[in-house]
Amino acid sequence: MIKKKRAVPGIRPYDGPAGGWGALKATAIAVKTQMETFEAPVTLMRTNQPDGFDCPGCAWPDKEHHSTFQFCENGAKAVTWEATSKRVTPEFLAANTVTSLLEKTDFELEGYGRLTHPLVYDSASDTLRPVEWEDAFKRIGELLRGMQSPDQVEFYTSGRASNEAAYLFQLFAREFGTNNFPDCSNMCHEPTSVGLPQSIGIGKGTVSLDDFDNTELVISIGHNPGTNHPRMMGTLHELARRQIPIIVFNPLRERALERFADPQNVIEMATYSSTNIASTYYQVKAGGDAAALKGIAKALLEYDAAQGAGSNVIDRDFIAEHTQGFEQFATDLATTPWKDIEAESGLTQEDLEQVALAYAKSKATIITYGMGITQHNKGTANVRLIADLLLMRGNIGKPGAGICPLRGHSNVQGNRTVGITEKPSPEFLANLENVFGFVAPKEHGHDAVKGMQSMVEGTSKALICLGGNFAVALPDPDLCFPAMKSLDLSVHLGTKLNRSHLLVARETYILPCLGRTELDMQDSGRQSITVEDSMSMVHASSGKLKPASPFLLSEPAIVAGMAKATLQDSKVPWMELVADYSIIRDLIEKTIPGFDKYNERIAQPGGFRMPLPPTERIWPTPTGKAMFSVFSGVEEDAEVQGDDVLRLITLRSHDQYNTTIYAMDDRYRGVFGRRDVLFMHDIDLEKRGLEHGDLVDIETVVAGRKLRLENITVISYNIAPGSVGAYYPEANVLVPLDYIDKESGTPSYKSVPVRVTHATAS
Ligand SMILES: Nc1nc2c(c(=O)[nH]1)N[C@H]1C(S)=C(S)[C@@H](COP(=O)(O)OP(=O)(O)OC[C@H]3O[C@@H](n4cnc5c(=O)[nH]c(N)nc54)[C@H](O)[C@@H]3O)O[C@H]1N2
Ligand SMILES: Nc1nc2c(c(=O)[nH]1)N[C@H]1C(S)=C(S)[C@@H](COP(=O)(O)OP(=O)(O)OC[C@H]3O[C@@H](n4cnc5c(=O)[nH]c(N)nc54)[C@H](O)[C@@H]3O)O[C@H]1N2
Ligand SMILES: [Mo]
Numbered sequence: 001m002i003k004k005k006r007a008v009p010g011i012r013p014y015d016g017p018a019g020g021w022g023a024l025k026a027t028a029i030a031v032k033t034q035m036e037t038f039e040a041p042v043t044l045m046r047t048n049q050p051d052g053f054d055c056p057g058c059a060w061p062d063k064e065h066h067s068t069f070q071f072c073e074n075g076a077k078a079v080t081w082e083a084t085s086k087r088v089t090p091e092f093l094a095a096n097t098v099t100s101l102l103e104k105t106d107f108e109l110e111g112y113g114r115l116t117h118p119l120v121y122d123s124a125s126d127t128l129r130p131v132e133w134e135d136a137f138k139r140i141g142e143l144l145r146g147m148q149s150p151d152q153v154e155f156y157t158s159g160r161a162s163n164e165a166a167y168l169f170q171l172f173a174r175e176f177g178t179n180n181f182p183d184c185s186n187m188c189h190e191p192t193s194v195g196l197p198q199s200i201g202i203g204k205g206t207v208s209l210d211d212f213d214n215t216e217l218v219i220s221i222g223h224n225p226g227t228n229h230p231r232m233m234g235t236l237h238e239l240a241r242r243q244i245p246i247i248v249f250n251p252l253r254e255r256a257l258e259r260f261a262d263p264q265n266v267i268e269m270a271t272y273s274s275t276n277i278a279s280t281y282y283q284v285k286a287g288g289d290a291a292a293l294k295g296i297a298k299a300l301l302e303y304d305a306a307q308g309a310g311s312n313v314i315d316r317d318f319i320a321e322h323t324q325g326f327e328q329f330a331t332d333l334a335t336t337p338w339k340d341i342e343a344e345s346g347l348t349q350e351d352l353e354q355v356a357l358a359y360a361k362s363k364a365t366i367i368t369y370g371m372g373i374t375q376h377n378k379g380t381a382n383v384r385l386i387a388d389l390l391l392m393r394g395n396i397g398k399p400g401a402g403i404c405p406l407r408g409h410s411n412v413q414g415n416r417t418v419g420i421t422e423k424p425s426p427e428f429l430a431n432l433e434n435v436f437g438f439v440a441p442k443e444h445g446h447d448a449v450k451g452m453q454s455m456v457e458g459t460s461k462a463l464i465c466l467g468g469n470f471a472v473a474l475p476d477p478d479l480c481f482p483a484m485k486s487l488d489l490s491v492h493l494g495t496k497l498n499r500s501h502l503l504v505a506r507e508t509y510i511l512p513c514l515g516r517t518e519l520d521m522q523d524s525g526r527q528s529i530t531v532e533d534s535m536s537m538v539h540a541s542s543g544k545l546k547p548a549s550p551f552l553l554s555e556p557a558i559v560a561g562m563a564k565a566t567l568q569d570s571k572v573p574w575m576e577l578v579a580d581y582s583i584i585r586d587l588i589e590k591t592i593p594g595f596d597k598y599n600e601r602i603a604q605p606g607g608f609r610m611p612l613p614p615t616e617r618i619w620p621t622p623t624g625k626a627m628f629s630v631f632s633g634v635e636e637d638a639e640v641q642g643d644d645v646l647r648l649i650t651l652r653s654h655d656q657y658n659t660t661i662y663a664m665d666d667r668y669r670g671v672f673g674r675r676d677v678l679f680m681h682d683i684d685l686e687k688r689g690l691e692h693g694d695l696v697d698i699e700t701v702v703a704g705r706k707l708r709l710e711n712i713t714v715i716s717y718n719i720a721p722g723s724v725g726a727y728y729p730e731a732n733v734l735v736p737l738d739y740i741d742k743e744s745g746t747p748s749y750k751s752v753p754v755r756v757t758h759a760t761a762s
Helices: 020-034 040-045 073-082 090-095 098-102 106-111 133-145 163-176 190-200 209-214 232-241 266-271 289-307 316-322 326-335 338-345 349-361 379-392 412-417 426-436 448-457 477-485 555-566 574-579 581-591 598-602 682-687 730-734
Strands: 119-122 127-130 153-157 217-221 246-249 259-261 280-282 365-369 402-405 462-466 489-494 507-512 529-532 537-541 646-651 677-680 695-700 708-716 723-727 752-758
Touching: 020 073, 020 259, 020 266, 090 127, 119 133, 133 489, 133 507, 133 555, 153 163, 153 448, 163 412, 163 426, 163 462, 163 529, 163 555, 163 581, 190 379, 190 402, 209 232, 217 232, 217 349, 232 246, 232 259, 280 349, 289 326, 289 338, 289 349, 289 379, 316 379, 338 349, 365 379, 379 402, 412 529, 426 581, 448 477, 462 555, 477 730, 489 555, 537 598, 555 574, 574 581, 581 598, 646 730, 677 682, 682 708, 695 730, 708 730, 723 730
Parallel strands: 153 462, 217 246, 217 365, 246 280, 365 402, 462 489, 489 507, 646 723, 677 708
Antiparallel strands: 119 127, 119 507, 529 537, 646 752, 677 723, 695 708, 695 752
16 A cells, blocks of 8 residues: 655656756756846757757767757756856955855855956965966975976866867876876766777767668666657657667656657647657666666577577677677576566566567567666676667668767867877877877876876875866765865966866865867957767867957867966967867867868768777777677675675766755655755665655665765665665765776766664754
C-alpha cells in the first residue's frame, strides 16, 4: 500500500512533459532577469548562425547551422547569463572584502554579473582592486620566472576556451617548460579519451547527425539530454515520431527521456500534447552499467548460438576482418553468471535478453552516453564495453551506426585536439619544436586530480586557469580549498566571479575576458574563433555584442600578454598572433594533422570535419584492428561491501551549468527553490525507517578521512533502489579526491559509496 506522503516545502511532482510551454516561460524569465529586453531577441537569434556565435551551452552539433534558429531553453540561459547587463564594478569590490564574498553562495557570486576590470588581490584591505593589464602581466611573468621548476606551475583549461586560445595556452606552458595540463575533461570524458583509442584507435565519437537519420535503434546510457544537451531533444523527438526505438538505461526516471513537447512543433504546442521518447526505460543501478552491458552481450551470444549455424546475429565477417580479441571477450561472457549480472545491474536476465533481441533485429544501432558511464571508478572499462557491444554486430563504420559520447563543454573536444593534454604524443612535440624552435618538455605532466594533489602536497606553487572553477569542480573541498590558499600565485581568466577566484593565493590576479557573444576587434579587424563539436565538426564563431566593459581583453590576448611577459627570449611572435587569429590557425595547421586549409575551410558554412578513420573502418590502434576488451567480473568496486551502503550519484539540476547555478529550481524532477535534497527510493527509505521529508546525514564509506554532509532533506523519488542522488557541486564534500578511475584519473562522481542515517543535529 502506498502511504500518503507528507508535504515537503519546494517538493511537488512535475506531471507535464519536458520542453513545451514551461521551457518558453523559463526562457522569458532568464531573459528578464539578466538582460535588457530589447537586446535579447537579436542576441538569441544570432546563436549558431553562419555569421554569429557558437552557443556556449553544449557541444551538440547543429544541422541547420546556416539556416534556422533552433530554440533551446538552456542554450538561452547560457547566452543570457553571459550577455547579462549586471556588472561587478571596482566600487562593489572595494565595498566587499574577499572574506565576506566567500560567505556568499555560488549562485550569488556569479549573480553579481560580469567582471569589468583586471583585478589584483590586496591583502592589506582584503579586497580585489583594479590593476593595469601591463602591470599584471609583468608581475605574473616575474613570479613564474622565479619558480624553481616549470613543473611547479599548473595550467588548467575549462572546455569553453576556443581552439585559438587553447593552442596559445599550451604553447605558452610548453615553451615555459611543463606538460602540467589539468583540464575539465579529466573530470568528464577522460575515460572516452583513454578507452576509445584502445578499442577503435581514436578517442572521439564516430557518428554524425546524418547517422541519426539512418539509424534503426538508439541505446541511450547515462545522460540527461533534456537538461544538458537540449538540442539533442530535437533529434530524439524526431526519431521517436518515426517509431525508431530508443532504449534508455538510467537509474533516475528523467522526464525528458520519457515525454517531450518540442517547442518548435506547432501542433504539440497548440494542443498541449507531447511525444513519448524512450520506448523502454531500464532503471539500472548506479555503477551497474558494466553488468548490464555484459548481460546484453551475453544474451546476444546465447541468442546467436540458439539460432544455429549461419545465423547473422553476431557479425562474424566483420569480426574476422576488422577485430581482435573476440574469443577472450566471449569466453569471459560465458563464465560470467547471470545472477551476478542481475545483482549488480538491478535488472533481470529477461530485461537484458529483450534488449539483446532488439539489438539483434536492428541493422544499424547508435549508442549514446554521458557522465553516467564515465564518472565511475571503472569508467574507462565501461566505455570499452560499449565499443565491444557495437563491434559484435559491426556497428562502427557504417551509416546509421556508431558510438556517440555526449561531450560536455562546448569546445572541450577541440581543446584536446589542439594540444591540451598532459600526455602529449612525441610526434606533436616534435612538430612544435620544428615549427617554433624551442625545446618542448617530454615528461608527462599532471591531470586535474594530480594537479590538485600536488597543490595539496605543496609541490605545485602556482595555478593559471583558462576559465572554469577548478577548486569547486573537483572533489573534496575541505582538502582542495586550503590548497588553493597555500599557493604563491593564482591567475584566473574568467567572465564572472566564482569561488576558485576568491580562494586567494599569496598573490592573485583575476583577468576578465570577452565571452563568445562579444565583438572581438584586434589590429587586423573583427576576429572569429573556432570550436569543435561532439561530432568533430570544426566551425567558426564570432560575437557581435558590445563587450561588457571597455577594459576586457580576449582570451588569446591575455594568454599572449602573460606569455610575452614571462618568456624573455620567446620564439613565438605573440603579438602578431593576437593581431590576426588566422595566423594562429595557420600554426595549428602546421603542427596538428587534420587541419589542412584550416582558414579556407572554416569560411564555408558549417565548417569541416576532423578525420575519423574508424568511420571508414580504418583502426589506428597498435594492431591496426578494432580491439575487444575483457571486463572481469561485473563489479564497480568489489571492496565496498555492506547491505546498508548506497551509491551516491552527484548530478546537475535543470537550472545550472556545472558550477554556475542559474536559479534554484530543478523543474522536471519536481524540486523548487532549493538544492539541499537527497533523492531516494521508497524501499531504501523504509529500510532505514525514514520518511519523505526527513532530515538525514550522509557519510562516505571509502574515504580515509571523514566526509560528511549533514541535514539534507531526503525525498522519495523514482530512482533505482540502492542508488541515491544529490546535486553537484554541493555534494562534492562527499567525493574523495583519490576515489578515481585508475585508468583515466576521473573522479567517481557518480558512484560514491555512502551511508545515510537520521540527522543527528537538528
Ligand atoms: N544546461 C547544462 N548543460 C550542460 C551542462 C550543465 O551543467 N548544464 N554541463 C555540460 C557538461 S561539462 C557535461 S559533461 C554534460 C553533462 O551531461 P550529462 O552526461 O547528462 O550529466 P549529468 O547531469 O551529470 O547526468 C548524467 C545522467 O546520468 C545518470 N546516471 C548517473 N549515474 C549513472 C549510472 O551509474 N549509470 C547510468 N546508466 N546512468 C547514470 C543520471 O541519472 C543523469 O541522468 O552536459 C554539458 N551541458
Ligand atoms: N560532483 C561532481 N563534480 C563534477 C561533475 C559532476 O557531475 N559531479 N562534473 C564534472 C565535469 S563533467 C566538468 S566538465 C567540471 C566543470 O569544471 P569547470 O569547467 O572548471 O567549471 P565551470 O563551472 O564550467 O566554470 C565556470 C566558470 O567559467 C568562467 N567562464 C564562463 N565563460 C567563460 C569564458 O568564455 N571564458 C573564460 N575564460 N571563462 C569563462 C566563469 O568565470 C565561470 O565562473 O566539473 C566536474 N565536477
Ligand atoms: Mo563535463
